[in-house]
Amino acid sequence: MLIPHPLLGPRDAQEFVYLGDAALIDRPDGTAAGIEAFHDYLYLRDNPAGQHRELWYHEQGDRSWLVVTRDTVTHEILKAELARDVALARGRGR
Amino acid sequence: MRYSIWNVLAQGLTGHRGWKPVWRDPAPQADYDIVIVGGGGHGLATAYYLAREFGARRIAVLEKGWLGGGNVGRNTTIIRSNYLLPGNEPFYEFSMKLWEGLEQELNYNAMVSQRGIINLFHTDAQRDAFVRRGNAMILHGADAELLDREGVRRLYPFLDFDNARFPIKGALMQRRGGTARHDAVAWGYARAADALGVDLIQNCEVTGMRIEAGRIRGLETTRGRIGARKVGVAVAGWSSRVMAMAGLRLPIESHVLQAFVTEGLKPFIDGVMTFGAGHFYVSQSDKGGLVFGGDIDGYNSYAQRGNLPVIEDVAEGGMALIPALGRARLLRSWGGVMDMSMDGSPIIDRTPVEGLYLNAGWCYGGFKATPASGFCFAHLIARDAPHPTAAAYRLDRFRRGLMIDEKGQGATPNLH
Ligand SMILES: Cc1cc2nc3c(=O)[nH]c(=O)nc-3n(C[C@H](O)[C@H](O)[C@H](O)COP(=O)(O)OP(=O)(O)OC[C@H]3O[C@@H](n4cnc5c(N)ncnc54)[C@H](O)[C@@H]3O)c2cc1C
Numbered sequence: 001m002l003i004p005h006p007l008l009g010p011r012d013a014q015e016f017v018y019l020g021d022a023a024l025i026d027r028p029d030g031t032a033a034g035i036e037a038f039h040d041y042l043y044l045r046d047n048p049a050g051q052h053r054e055l056w057y058h059e060q061g062d063r064s065w066l067v068v069t070r071d072t073v074t075h076e077i078l079k080a081e082l083a084r085d086v087a088l089a090r091g092r093g094r
Numbered sequence: 095m096r097y098s099i100w101n102v103l104a105q106g107l108t109g110h111r112g113w114k115p116v117w118r119d120p121a122p123q124a125d126y127d128i129v130i131v132g133g134g135g136h137g138l139a140t141a142y143y144l145a146r147e148f149g150a151r152r153i154a155v156l157e158k159g160w161l162g163g164g165n166v167g168r169n170t171t172i173i174r175s176n177y178l179l180p181g182n183e184p185f186y187e188f189s190m191k192l193w194e195g196l197e198q199e200l201n202y203n204a205m206v207s208q209r210g211i212i213n214l215f216h217t218d219a220q221r222d223a224f225v226r227r228g229n230a231m232i233l234h235g236a237d238a239e240l241l242d243r244e245g246v247r248r249l250y251p252f253l254d255f256d257n258a259r260f261p262i263k264g265a266l267m268q269r270r271g272g273t274a275r276h277d278a279v280a281w282g283y284a285r286a287a288d289a290l291g292v293d294l295i296q297n298c299e300v301t302g303m304r305i306e307a308g309r310i311r312g313l314e315t316t317r318g319r320i321g322a323r324k325v326g327v328a329v330a331g332w333s334s335r336v337m338a339m340a341g342l343r344l345p346i347e348s349h350v351l352q353a354f355v356t357e358g359l360k361p362f363i364d365g366v367m368t369f370g371a372g373h374f375y376v377s378q379s380d381k382g383g384l385v386f387g388g389d390i391d392g393y394n395s396y397a398q399r400g401n402l403p404v405i406e407d408v409a410e411g412g413m414a415l416i417p418a419l420g421r422a423r424l425l426r427s428w429g430g431v432m433d434m435s436m437d438g439s440p441i442i443d444r445t446p447v448e449g450l451y452l453n454a455g456w457c458y459g460g461f462k463a464t465p466a467s468g469f470c471f472a473h474l475i476a477r478d479a480p481h482p483t484a485a486a487y488r489l490d491r492f493r494r495g496l497m498i499d500e501k502g503q504g505a506t507p508n509l510h
Pocket of ligand 1: 133136137156157158160162164165166167168171172298299300328331332352353428429431432456457460463
C-alpha cells in the first residue's frame, strides 16, 4: 500500500506504524467524562467493512501522524491528511 | 453411513458407487429452537455438542458461503494447550483432551497428529518466562518439558543454533501438541451434526436481527426470515458486523493474517516449531509442504488477502531460524480475517439482548480451541450458564478490569 503523505508525497505503508480508528483523536475529558465514556473510547470499535478513517504514524519518515481514509475491503487508500489538521478542525487543543 | 475398513472394502469391490453425500442440503424451515450463525469450526462444533451433549433439537447452522470456507479452512492447523494464565489454560487443556478423542467420537479422520510442538528460546530471560509457563501448564494438568540446546539439536540438527543475534538456547516442548487437518475438522463436525438432525444451511447470509422488547425473535437472511428462540453467533472475523445488527459495538478489530505453503519436500520437520525471536511458526504437512506463518498484517482488513511486507517479514524470520528454507519454493499464500480482541483472548458470553449469545475474539488461536469452544458455547446456550473452563471469557471483562492479556500488550488488537 502507498500512502499519499500530504507533505512528502507517496510513501510505502511499511514506513508507518498503525494505531487504529481515527476516532481515538476524540479522547474524552478525563475529569468530566465518566467511566462508561472511557470504557467505550478505550475498548469498543466500529470496525467497519468499507471506508475507515485511521491513524498512521510515519515512524521511519517525518514522524507525523496522519489520518488515512482507506477501504478495509479492497485496501484502497482514498485520502491522507495530517492528523494535526484534523484534530484542530475538530476543535481539539493545540 | 458409519465409516469403517469394511465399508471401504465393500465399496471398493462394488466400484465405489454406494457412497452417499456426507450431509443433507436442506431448505431453511420457518423457525428453529436454536440458530447458530456461522458455519466455521466453532459454529459446527457448537451445533454438534448442542445436539449430542445437551439434548437440544430443532437446530440450524446458517452459513453465508460454504461450510468451512472461512478461517477454519485457512489456518496453519496448529493445536496446543501451552497458555500461561488461569483464565486460559484450563480451557485450552479441555480442548486438547477433546481433540484426543475427536476422531473416534465423530467417526471421521481429522488427522489429529500429536507430533509435538516446541517454542524456542534465545535468551536467559525468555527461558525463565518459558519455565514459568511450563509450570503453569503442568499445574493445570497439561504436559510440558524444558529442552536444552542439545535436546533441540537432537530433534532438529539443521537449525541455526549459533545465529549471532538469536542463538538457540533451548525450547519449551509440549509433546501432546501438534496439528489436525483443518477442513476435515469442519467436515467431521458437519457430518456428525447433520446425522443428529441439525440443518446445515449454506449460501444463507444473515442480514438482520429481529429483536422485540429486548429479546431475539429471529433473523433476516438472504434465504428469507427464520424464527429462533435462541441465536448463537460464531462468525469470527465478521463478529463486529453481525453484532452491529443487534446494535452492539464489540471490543474487536478485524485484521488479516496470512499463511504460506512451499512445494512438497521429503520429510524434514516432523513436529511443530515456533521461533522465539521473531514471529514465525512452521510444520510440514503430510503432503510434504512446509506450512508456515507469522504476524498479522497489522491494519484493519476484511479482504482475506494481505500485502507483501509481511511476506518478507515472515520469510526473514524463517531464514533466521532455518537457513535451508531459502532453497524451498513458495507454492501459495492466502489470508483470513481475524477477530482480534482487545486483550487477545476470546469471548463466550451472553449479550444484552436476551436469547442472543456471542462466540468471538479468537484472534489467530481459534483453531485449537474448536472442540472446547463448541462445547462451552453449547453449554452456555443450552443451560444459560458458562462452562467452568470458559467462565472468564466475559464480554464485560474490559469494563470490570478483568482482562486476560497473555501478552501484556493492553488494548492494542494488532499487537496481540
Ligand atoms: C492464516 C491463518 C492461520 C491460522 N493459524 C492457526 C493455528 O495454527 N492454530 C490455531 O489455533 N488457530 C489458527 N488460526 C485461527 C483460527 O483459524 C480461527 O480463530 C478459527 O478458525 C475461527 O473460528 P471459526 O472456525 O468458527 O471461523 P470461520 O471458519 O471463519 O467461520 C465463521 C463463518 O461465519 C460465516 N459468516 C460470516 N458472516 C456471516 C453472516 N452474516 N451470515 C452467515 N454466515 C456468516 C463465514 O462465512 C465463516 O464461514 C489461523 C487463522 C488464519 C486465517
